[in-house]
Amino acid sequence: MSTHPLSLTAPPALPARGLRIIPLGGLGEIGRNMTVFEHKGKLLVIDCGLLFPKDIQPGINVILPDFSILRDRLDDIEAIVLTHGHEDHIGAVPYLLKERGDIPVIASKLTLAFVGAKFQEHRLHPPVVEVKEGERRSVGPFDLEFLAVNHSIPDGLAIGIRTEAGLVVHTGDFKMDQFPLDNRLTDLPGFARLGDEGIDLLLIDSTNAVVPGFTTPEADIGPAIDTVFRTAPRRIIVSSFASHVHRIQQVIDAAVRHNRKVAFVGRSMVRNMGMAAELGYLHVPKGLLVDVKALERMKDDKVVLICTGSQGEPMAALARMANREHTIRIGEGDTVLLASSVIPGNENSIYRVINGLTRWGANVVHKANAKVHVSGHASAGELVYCYNVMRPTNVIPVHGEWRHLTVNADLAVRTGISKDRVLVVEDGIVVDLVDGRATVVGRVPADYVLVDGMTVGGDAAEAMEDRRLLAEDGAITVLGILNTETGRLAEPVEFISRGFNHDADWAANAAQVIDEAMVAATRNNALDGAAVERIFSESVTRWMQRKYRRNPVITAVVVDA
């Protein structure tokens, strides 16, 4: 495999016969959610998703891809094509449409329904084009073909892109479940046909490249769900992702078999399952669903709640149940089924919820003690099938961190693809496909754009750094009144502290430290307010480090008397 050099500059002009590929919030350490293609002066955007913040980004709501290279060229965008309806692939579409509202959005029926809910919320009305597997559609110089793939949400698509530069395939997120619940197989014959035609470049999902073997079929968790339903003495509470239609279908089927009524809990669960049922992706027998309030009048062993919160989100129904802050009061004999993955970084939150539920007497069935979850992504064995069936000339592993991308690249090389044709690149790296060869040609801006409350972008990096400091050590405001005539303090300094936890005498001692620093500094000359503020900050900071091994954020305020 071949990684790009570290010092890259703006790319040269794209040759007329070339296709340019730019991952933006699409690869790299945290990215996976947008790729821009350029050909003959026109642009095509595949996916436009958002990310959720990690522990090092306190206070951030969501993270958007960087649209800056698109900003001067909004009119060149032919379309946004969405591979499937997960947030990390569709969540940023409204933000791009705010820059230009009439970019056509092309996707399958369910994906359009999920992104359409966002359009409504944001009052956007882009032209939408519904496509399905097997169809072809030209947008500007891009000739698109759509192929079925299965994943942890129905109606996923891989995209073939034909241009004068050759044939590119983007798998989207996928696995190759050979027994999918909706019988919609990943289109391996289609992959083979495109392989026969000659795939010049393959962009391929890397999420599970580090997992050996094959992802277990979705249907294989049916027995574990059935066991829960057969043995649960009282209520059953199921928590899963609000987009995992097939997982919810298995729960609903079990509820029907075991004669229990079902209530959906949580805004996104209610809305998504409503849409999925209306469009025919979720099959709910008449009379099965009840309102959550109706449960109170029903026997405990006749009900199932299906709710959000499987990642331990503190405001979701499940966490509130674990803390006894929810109207559903968990007790001895209740069974909670977490039919979901543990997204790395969420372990602490999830285990807090599991411990809480267990504490109240619930039996918690989850991934670690029963086969109640399988991944939505292809494992190494499946990826190898893809390489051997598609036989691409060039490969860019996508959708993963460095540790995933490099392992996926190794798999490609093991199937016989030439090492220098497998490009491991990060967000903003520009790859040109010219004369059948993909080459790294430069780098464009590809920062992540942080959404912080109502503010998009701005100087978030500095705010982030300050917040981490504040979280570690708290904040102290030091207030002094300066006699401008004498250049000395007119009154003793005052302290106001937050998040700083120390002995009772600290303020008196700190005041003395400041007094001494002031005496030393004013021996020869009178000081102005700015100089006094500096003395406050520096003397207190030094003293706090020495005395408490602490670095609170010091705000010095000096007022003239």
Added chain:
Amino acid sequence: MSTHPLSLTAPPALPARGLRIIPLGGLGEIGRNMTVFEHKGKLLVIDCGLLFPKDIQPGINVILPDFSILRDRLDDIEAIVLTHGHEDHIGAVPYLLKERGDIPVIASKLTLAFVGAKFQEHRLHPPVVEVKEGERRSVGPFDLEFLAVNHSIPDGLAIGIRTEAGLVVHTGDFKMDQFPLDNRLTDLPGFARLGDEGIDLLLIDSTNAVVPGFTTPEADIGPAIDTVFRTAPRRIIVSSFASHVHRIQQVIDAAVRHNRKVAFVGRSMVRNMGMAAELGYLHVPKGLLVDVKALERMKDDKVVLICTGSQGEPMAALARMANREHTIRIGEGDTVLLASSVIPGNENSIYRVINGLTRWGANVVHKANAKVHVSGHASAGELVYCYNVMRPTNVIPVHGEWRHLTVNADLAVRTGISKDRVLVVEDGIVVDLVDGRATVVGRVPADYVLVDGMTVGGDAAEAMEDRRLLAEDGAITVLGILNTETGRLAEPVEFISRGFNHDADWAANAAQVIDEAMVAATRNNALDGAAVERIFSESVTRWMQRKYRRNPVITAVVVDA
């Protein structure tokens, strides 16, 4: 299994023939590190460890057990017995000795060496008693017997405690590796002999109760380590826990076989391995160790570095290598071996390090892609052996979160122990063993004591809450000068913000919000400073919520002009 009621009060007096057991920082959601036994007015402390903070405890260094029930009875403590040398079992001993410096400390040779290093650092000189497996020793009314157990550190002990109330066994942390590297088996015949005698109460490690089957022998990771050494083209950098002597031994053995020199990196690694070698627990051939500086003059394929930082700790050598902030500059061809677990909550930090190392071209071998780690704790299968061999009358599962304790309790019940004799309790719950029956009798204070910089305890809970707020939304100081005669502001308010990231106009807009609030409030009456500070805080807080959906911590300062 039987969980204790939620509303419990101080326990009644202990009957003369009874033994009292109090877990303190010993069980419950995050605890595992101390248990107090009382008999005939005397106390015995088993383990006295500390915990490391979680994400919800920003800025905290370590967490201690609550010694408050011991404080009035320090002279009654007969001894502190340590089961093994891990931080979560020995780290708080110096803090207890600061309350009474001459409590005898009883432990095995290696455990005493590790805790002894702390005594030196803290200038403590308690009497120490070295014991080993097979020995018995009486301290006051407690007749102790020590049994060998294996774990992820050598020289671990289980403790038998005989009193007039019966025989109690505390397993400490253990597993039942049948092929331990030092041939020191967990003493199953000893467990059986005590079982024959009649075990009235068993306290047993729950960490891996949720893991089915049997923990893989330590020796079985040898081949994976050997493969790394056989195939690594350049440097090998191994990261593991600084106390995992047997793991390091396997690395050293591989280095000898493959003709590489070894350098230890990191203060705790250098110190602990020095002690382990000196005491005969680590076998290092003469001439194998070199100083890290000497490596620069050696060929890359002739060296191994063994360093700390396997949990992604940002200041440890490994993280600094991943960020190219270390003199060892990771590059193409280097191999990094993480021979360690992923402690829940550390995933983000660990993956950041792995991605960083991979980004520079290193091949990172870790738990997820090779068999380079096994746990130090007994899995469910081993626990079941213990129950069947020991046949205890009463059981308290220890060392785990609720999700572990309850599963371990279920295992006990499945081996035939009566449900109401298996007590799942949390820190501070008092259990009395009287006439062969263990019963929950009350609750004592068992808060966690946070060490925050140099400050132990104090009002850490409030500081914690403030820090979480500061981390989410930052801090704003609002400064106003009040004309005390008119009760109005003499000058426009000023703002100083940290960690608050918003549009350029926010301060001007916030000033206007304050002006309007002041006009409304002062229409009828003049205000004093405290009232004006309240108006500042309330009006800005309300406006920030509405306008930015943000809750920065507001510090209002009003100075009289």
